[in-house]
Amino acid sequence: MDYDSELSEDSLQSLFVWIDGIPLSRKKKNISRDFSDGLLVAEIIAHYFPRLVEIHNYVSASSINQKLNNWGTLNRKVLSKLHCTVPADIMRKIAECSPGIIEVFLLGLLRKIESRLMNNRQSTQGNTPESRPYYIARSSENDYAVKNPIPLAQLDLGSLDNQTRLILEEKEQALLASQETVQILQVKIRRLEHLLHLKDLRLQDMEQRLTRFDSVSSIQSSAQRR
Template identity: 40%
Template structure:
């Protein structure tokens, strides 16, 4: 479900007519992307090329180092989560978790409506509707953004700590199993 922020999301749009799809592909062909466009569903599934598109038109919205080219589903979801939260929000777009999962799964027809919505926002007068200062809420938005980034960093640190603890526990279980095996072979008598 794609919609403008603040509005109730609507059902997924129908597939694009062939003429609109040709126009979208021609627009994409004119952009400086890191990879050639071969198959839309696969090309955009990790979100990296979409981030590059927004960066081309609105450089201040995207830090490309936040997006990792990948085939890993979890990393693709992470890339799309960052796009949805940090970039689409500022473009006044919202993409549902369901639609993100369809794009990540290379579902045919899932990416095209998102690309069309992004194209509309970045090329056709969207700059007149988008105020980087955010009006009276500008300072609040940047403080909220900073808080979110701090929380993301804390979360990443905690996730890394959990991974390290899991690795350590797996190592201890392996050592325990080895010791049990040694004791079993030795007749079960501790030495």
Template identity: 40%
Template sequence: MDRKLSPEELQDLFAWIDKIPLLGPKKREGIANDFSDGVMAARVVKQFFPELVDLHNYIPAISIKEKVKNWTLLNRKVFSKLGFLLLESTIRKIALNTVGAVMPVLRILREKIETKLEHSSDNTLVGTACMPVIKPELDSSTEPKEMMKNSTDAYPAFKHIPEEEKQTVETLQETVEKLQIKVSLLEGLLHLKDNAMEDLMRYLEEYKARLTDQQLM
């Protein structure tokens, strides 16, 4: 997370920030100060996921203590739900307006927001696939014999298919529909699992790096 961003990455990130209505255009040289108390970061998440953030909990601050408090709350209540956490040392660097400290965090935040938005879209598709198959309603005034007559008139081949075989075909069609729904659901779950594995591997690498830093101290 402490990796220095390239000029192209910074430009792309600034362009993304400028498009967020709750923030408005930001001066490049003042970005560290603007985000130092965590309020702007809370507004970023609020723009995309209003239910995750209560802006009343994040008060503009000047003191380092209050800035750290805002970021710690954001870390615990919001970032954890997006799938990442900041180290205490990173939070303190941001609160101290350390040059270059906040941009890698905003990059990760952007990635997590976009990932969650993508997952939300996938879940919508999965949910749609799991909806029961609704068959056309039949006119209650039509007698069963009349319905069968209409079917055989429209499809003469049905006249030569025994009733038992017709029922078997209908049963198989229903089974195929159910299996297709299950396949769609499993594909969605597999996609979520792959993303979860990527997040876990990233956490593991960060944990190993932190242990290495502690051993070198």
């Protein structure tokens, strides 16, 4: 990731919409400060891949050292698995709340999450318990409430014949694929909806400016006639 790059307004707004759509332990007020200790980053990843993150490893922190401890653990145990590790100098900048850094990281994380969701749907590795993304999705008018089913591996299926077990496993894989597709589409829909809202606001602003310009022109024309 290029941490020296400056994100566009559309990219930032799309990022904020994505973050606001995830239930976090505290509301986003100042993104550089709120995400500086790594806790909310861990919560975001846990929202999509609960088996990948042990939230108790991360604590809300105000000291630089504790923030760096959180980020070190997150880097080693979680981000490395997403191929989204953070260099030591960038971790310190994030911990020190340097502006513009965490936004670049989060946008990169969003892309990694979307890529992993897509790969999980297409990969046979979805059979392993560690990589199964069971979701408890945010419920709203535009979202599907996805339950957290019990994996077949945790059930006693010894009394079933092989054919029945095979059918159940196929159904489970189809369910996982559907859940992952819903998650990906929900993220994309929220981003597109917000981009449309931004364009509407810009059109309204342009119309207001045009109205003010017409008013000023009319006043100037009247003054010149006098």
